[in-house]
Structures are given as structure tokens and as C-alpha cells.
Amino acid sequence: MLTIADIAKKAGVAKSTVSRYLNNGSISEDTKKKIEQIMNDTGYSPNAFAQSLKAKKTNIIGTIVPRLDSYATSRTLIGIDEQLREQNFQMLVSNTSQNLEREIDNIYTLAKQKVAGIILLATQITDEHLEAFTQVEVPVLLVGQQHEKVYSLIHNDFEAAYHLGKYVLSKGHRKIAYLGVSQQDIAVGINRKEGFQKAVSEISCDVQYYEAGFNISSSLEIVPTIIDEFNPSIIVCATDNLAIGAMKAAYSKGMDVPKDISVTGFGGYEVTEMMHPGVTTVKFFYKEAGVIAAKKVLRLIRGDDTERLTLSNFELIERESVDKK
Amino acid sequence: MLTIADIAKKAGVAKSTVSRYLNNGSISEDTKKKIEQIMNDTGYSPNAFAQSLKAKKTNIIGTIVPRLDSYATSRTLIGIDEQLREQNFQMLVSNTSQNLEREIDNIYTLAKQKVAGIILLATQITDEHLEAFTQVEVPVLLVGQQHEKVYSLIHNDFEAAYHLGKYVLSKGHRKIAYLGVSQQDIAVGINRKEGFQKAVSEISCDVQYYEAGFNISSSLEIVPTIIDEFNPSIIVCATDNLAIGAMKAAYSKGMDVPKDISVTGFGGYEVTEMMHPGVTTVKFFYKEAGVIAAKKVLRLIRGDDTERLTLSNFELIERESVDKK
């Protein structure tokens, strides 16, 4: 393994000069060429530990995720990773298994590891979060949730839900069950619901609101009751998983989707396309959001200015799970 | 941020003594207690960069994955991460986006980063791989593929496929399409196929073999042709994704699964349960395999002996996508 001293000797200069070359300090064209030559010949690359020890920072971006086995998470990570790699940064992912406490811990741990920045795929922001953000002197970017005190990148949940609501109404549905999630989750629990509410408020119709957990089995449980008690013509679900569970539940009751009941999802998971019937849903661009997120932390790190809140786009995807009434 | 010098001063000992405490060298009960006390009071934790620079190794396990957005990958990573965390090791994941060259590069890069070990979620092992394994002086564990020269953990593809084949036959199917993948992939392309072949060789029946890529759309393309030309009573797919595509394709042709044609998957992805009908498949225990993998590299690192090849278990899950003939 070559060190900076080896390069310096070969080039006939001092270590500091080589270091300057590496850190784009001012050096003459001549020495620059000489060093460049040797770098190429030897394939030297600096020892990251030594760099970090001295410079007290790294080119690592810590990414904290609530879970690894989610389509949204995976795709977002791919986007982050790609962009970071391009800029010679490295992604370090830290999984919290939906444990909020571990999320807080991770913020401190990553900071201690001297990461250059932190991207948090957030579910909710507590006071402990805010405390941690101010304690650590590392730029933090929220993805998926927003908070006025922190730089955030969110999917346009409100607009998307409004859009989807209008679409559902345009299909003639007037007896609608909305299956949402806990309001602790601002983006999914509140923004989506409110966007939808705005849409249905603009026309006279019968809407009932229900709440489930985040997993498929949770909607599998509640949907039969919804059908028995309310018998809607459509179930609008706050996530694709909920929609998948709803469809499964409908089938179990011997109903056909969309003939007997329509269903919509939210998120645009790949699997919604592969189901039968395909699930009408709002698609978010997770990978693209990841790319934007990476660019945004990098700006934060470099001190370039960037907007407080960035909105990522959406697209309504019409498939077969919604019937015209 | 406290350094080892601060602790030493507070404890009235030399830095080397504190270092010995940290690295369980021999020190007296007395000084041990004193230092322990101060550690607790101050919440000191050593600078990982300095440690790595000196000790020339880390407590990081590099994990190379071909893709991030796969159920198998995600679940395996979760298992690895959990186990590593428990043992005070850290997981660094590196995504190659199915680029073999990047896979090789990553082996060298991780080694240069002084990771303590490497776990490779492998797809195929080339000579360049073997070359890299011997070059780097870091323990390497293969997961999902085996090679006689490398420590490996695989799912029991052959047995599982044999088992599934017997099951299909027991359901009365005698005109069977097997939809496999490239034989470059030993585990999925060869072992599964051969296990299945062994099963069908034990009884007289009509079997045709086909090959697709790894994604849903690939089977979506080929399955209509299979149905038109061969018209099997069942399509046995080498992966769940292929099965999902096959079902979608069947529906598109106006056929009902399982009434008109049966389908089986392989892998036990969560979504197979949520489809309608549920997909009969072989389930692998990815997360558990991840845990075992982590334990295994740790043994390798510590020089404890461990078996060359470890087999992870499977379970046949009967659902509704297979009809009795």
C-alpha cells in the first residue's frame, strides 16, 4: 500500500506538496504534471482514515431509514447512492427497524463518526429529533416528512391526494371509504387525508374515514368491517399496501374488484402493476427523490444555498381497479 | 470531544494504560476500576479513525449486493445488520446495480477501506472474483451462491426444487412448463432446475423447459408463447417474480388461475401471499440466512472454524395458485 510519502519521494517533492495536489491547493503546472503522472502509474489512493483523522470529516453521508424492506426505501436509497457515488461521496445506511429511539441514537452516532451529512427518511419528528439536530453540527435533510426548522424534501402528498380525490369523483363514486393511517405521520396520515378531503368537499358525497396500520394485514382486518357496515362503492387507501390488503379482503368476501367494489392505492409500488387487476394509484418518484436528496445535502455541506422545502413530483396511474359508477 | 489523553489525565495514568484497558491488555484491578469509573462519567468513546489508522482494521463488514430493491436482498440485509449490531460490528452496504465489474471493484475498495470481512450476495462467481478473493486479505463469505474455494451460505435450492417438483406431480400435473433463468446463475439457473428435473424424472410426464430474465416483464413476454405453443396445465417458475408475470400474462389471455392454468413461484416473497390467488411457492428464510451469514463471517474473522458450505432452510407454502388435475 502506497502512502503519500512514497509518492512524494518518487516525484521529488515534499509530502505537503502532494497533499496540496490532492486538495487542490496552489501548485505549479510542472509539479502538478509530475505528480499526476505518478498517481496514474501507481494507482495511489489516499488512506481515508488518516484523512478523516486529520481533517475531522469524511465523505460519508449517513442515511437513516426506518426499515429496509420497503419499496420506497429501497428506491430512494438507490437514488441517493447513485448521486453520492458520482460526487465521490459514500452512503452509509443505518436501519432503525421503526424504532424511534434508535433513530435518535443514530443521529448522534453518525455525527460522532464525522459523517459529512445526514439524510433521514423520516416518519415523524419529535422534540428529541429537533434537539439532536441542533446538538450535532452536521447538516441534516429530512425526506418524506417536513418540519419548518429543518431542510426537507417531501413527496407532494397533499396535491397528489387532491388529484386522486378529483379522479375518484370524476368516475362517479359518491359513497367513499377513505382508509388512512395514524395522524402521527404528517405526510401519510394528515397531508394525504387533507388533500383528499379538499377534493370531496367540493362536491356532495358520502364519505367515511377509517384508520389502519401500515401493513397489509392491518387492512385485511378492517376492510371486511368497512364493507359490511358502510358498503362503499370505492375504498381509497392511503398506501398501496393498504390497497393490496383491501383487494385481498374483498376477494375473500367473494367480491370482484372493480366490478363490486373499486380500490385505489397510493405510492406507486411496482407490485401494483403486477396485481390482477392492476391497482390505480398515485406514483411517487422515489429514486429521483433520492437523487435530489443527495444533491441537496451536498449543497448543504458545501454551504451553497438551497430551498428549505423541496417538493417531489407525482403521477396518477390509471389501471383497472377503479370502475365507472 | 474527549480523547484518550483526557481520560488518562483524569485517571492519573498514561495513555497507553487507557489503551490497554480498551483493548483488554493486562492491567491491575485498581486502575481498571478507576478508568472504568471515568469512562462512565464522561461517556468517552474512542475515535474510530485513529483506531483504524493505527490498528489497520475496522469493525466494519462490507456487504456487496447486486440490487437494493429486492425482497430477498432487503430481508437478508436486515438479518446481517441485526446480528452485526449485536456484536458491535457495523454493516456497510455497497450496491452494484447488477454490474459485475463494479462488484469486483467493490471487493478491492472495501478491502482498502480495511473492512474486517466481506459478505457478497452473489449472482455468479467469475475468475476475476476468485482472483480478487485471494488478492485481498479479508475473509469473504458468499451468500446465495456456492464455490468450492470460498466459504458459502446458500439456500437449499436443489432440495427445495425437488420437493416442489414432487408436490406438483402429486397434484396430478403431467404437462408441465418449467420457466427458468440463465444457467450462469448456478443457484437459480442450475440447482433449481436440476432439483425439479430429478423430481419429474421419477415419473412419466411431458415437460418443456423455457428461459426468461429475472424481471416480471420478462415472463410477461414469454408466457403467452408458452401457453400458445405448449399449453401446459402448470407453469413452474424459478422465481416469484416470474410467477407473478406468468399469472398476469394468463389473465391477459382471459385465462383463470388456477382453473385454466396453475402457477408456482420460488422464493417466498411477501407479495405472493397478497396476490389473488395466493401463489404457491417455496419460501426461503432470508432474514435468518442473514443472521447466519453475519455469524459466519464473524467466525471467519476471529479464526474460529466454520463449515465451508452452510445450507439455509426452506418451506413449501401451499396457496391457491395450483389446482388438482
Place this chain on the structure above:
DNA sequence: CTGAAAGCGCTTACAG
């Protein structure tokens, strides 16, 4: 533009 020197926070022979 360039070099010599100090120092980042650890670990590890070497003596005692």
C-alpha cells in the same frame, strides 16, 4: 509555489 514541522487520536513494541 514549496518544504519542514507539528499534530490529529490512537496502538504497540520496548523497558522497567
Place this chain on the structure above:
DNA sequence: CTGAAAGCGCTTACAG
């Protein structure tokens, strides 16, 4: 069992 010193591979004022 313990301490003083050297050194891991870099970076960064400080002089020139």
C-alpha cells in the same frame, strides 16, 4: 502491571 516514545498516513499553518 505500567510509562515514555515512536509511528500510523495524512493536513495545515508557518516561513521562505
